[in-house]
Amino acid sequence: MCVDGPAGSGKSTFAAALVAHLTDGGTGAAVLHLDDLYAGWSGLDGDLAPRLSAQVLEPLRRGRSGRYQRYDWPGERFADWVDVPVLPVLVVEGCGAGREDVAVDATLLVWVEAPADLRLDRGLERDGAAMRPQWERWMRDEQSHFARERTAERADIRLDAYGRMVG
Numbered sequence: 001m002c003v004d005g006p007a008g009s010g011k012s013t014f015a016a017a018l019v020a021h022l023t024d025g026g027t028g029a030a031v032l033h034l035d036d037l038y039a040g041w042s043g044l045d046g047d048l049a050p051r052l053s054a055q056v057l058e059p060l061r062r063g064r065s066g067r068y069q070r071y072d073w074p075g076e077r078f079a080d081w082v083d084v085p086v087l088p089v090l091v092v093e094g095c096g097a098g099r100e101d102v103a104v105d106a107t108l109l110v111w112v113e114a115p116a117d118l119r120l121d122r123g124l125e126r127d128g129a130a131m132r133p134q135w136e137r138w139m140r141d142e143q144s145h146f147a148r149e150r151t152a153e154r155a156d157i158r159l160d161a162y163g164r165m166v167g
Contacts, residue, residue, distance in 0.1 A: 034094025
């Protein structure tokens, strides 16, 4: 399953609630946050999809655990390795999770959206006001990415910033 949408829209919150619900119901589930896989602020495109596929998705397709190298944002480098167990449900969450070459294996694509000003406020609250230039660049990059990938149009379910269905 993929949970995609612009930064600050509520994807992580939705993914965490979904995994908690599945786990409480007895279904093994985990979230893979793409924030751990981006190569920094310019990592939305580039080698994200090939690394995700090679390190996580391909092994899982073969019934083996995946393993990816986590990006250390303050250190601006890839750091420790994180194992991804074989479970009934893996939720890939983050901007770009629903890109066509990743979502091809997804059973469900969820799009979460929110107004740009709310998303920027949420991001700056989390990361600090000094990160405004990075956030503004990321928001431009993701706008181009989503237009090219047509992610929102391909989504099976669309939610707003508060988890409500969008028509």
